[in-house]
Amino acid sequence: MTVADSAFRLLAAFIAGGIVGLERQIHGRPAGLRTHILVSLGAAVAVIAGVHAEQVLPGISIDTGRIIAGIITGIGFLGAGTIVKYREGVGGLTTAACIWFVAMMGVLCGFAFYSLAGIATAAALLVLLVLDVLEDRLPLASYWKLTVKSDPKPLELFQGECSRILKARGLHVKSSTFRVSDSGIELNLVLRSKRRVTDFKAAELIGELSGVNSVRWANRSGEW
Numbered sequence: 001m002t003v004a005d006s007a008f009r010l011l012a013a014f015i016a017g018g019i020v021g022l023e024r025q026i027h028g029r030p031a032g033l034r035t036h037i038l039v040s041l042g043a044a045v046a047v048i049a050g051v052h053a054e055q056v057l058p059g060i061s062i063d064t065g066r067i068i069a070g071i072i073t074g075i076g077f078l079g080a081g082t083i084v085k086y087r088e089g090v091g092g093l094t095t096a097a098c099i100w101f102v103a104m105m106g107v108l109c110g111f112a113f114y115s116l117a118g119i120a121t122a123a124a125l126l127v128l129l130v131l132d133v134l135e136d137r138l139p140l141a142s143y144w145k146l147t148v149k150s151d152p153k154p155l156e157l158f159q160g161e162c163s164r165i166l167k168a169r170g171l172h173v174k175s176s177t178f179r180v181s182d183s184g185i186e187l188n189l190v191l192r193s194k195r196r197v198t199d200f201k202a203a204e205l206i207g208e209l210s211g212v213n214s215v216r217w218a219n220r221s222g223e224w
Helices: 003-026 033-056 064-080 093-110 114-137 155-168 201-207
Strands: 142-150 171-181 184-193 212-219
Touching: 003 033, 003 093, 003 114, 033 064, 033 093, 064 093, 093 114, 142 155, 142 201, 155 171, 155 184, 155 201, 201 212
Parallel strands: none
Antiparallel strands: 142 184, 142 212, 171 184
């Protein structure tokens, strides 16, 4: 392997990582252009070093499979750093997947599999750009947690009032728990909607019920 060949492989890894990283940078994600380029370059360097070592050291056999396994393990720690657990859900999963992806692009470029790397990078852009728009238009189900605290009142009456409001807003109660004490009632509901909930009118209407002290509305799942 010549120096020019190695440089071309690194350039290909730079481009593949840069394309994905630019998309992440534009969307303001925690790992952007530089991170993705460095990950892709680092993976390519590891592969190139293994291939080159076999050429200059004929008596030594380099297991490239172990090199790839080491890259995957190392990227796992880096990707985990971009995943954040919010109160409303989990963020950073797509960015973590992108970091893992560009590492694999670096591996492909390190082995000079340029055609496969190009096709895979184009497919990644399709997922990130086109499917992102399509995903927003799909009637995806969403899950919510609703916690309502009220002054003492008949439990069945209170549950019935809440259920009627939720049903009218297209929300289905998946599960419910309650706690009754001398100070009042705490009702915890897990709700399912067949569409993305963009307004919280149901919570406002429940908050207007007689005796209700507080209403807390939280997303049970999500990806940012």
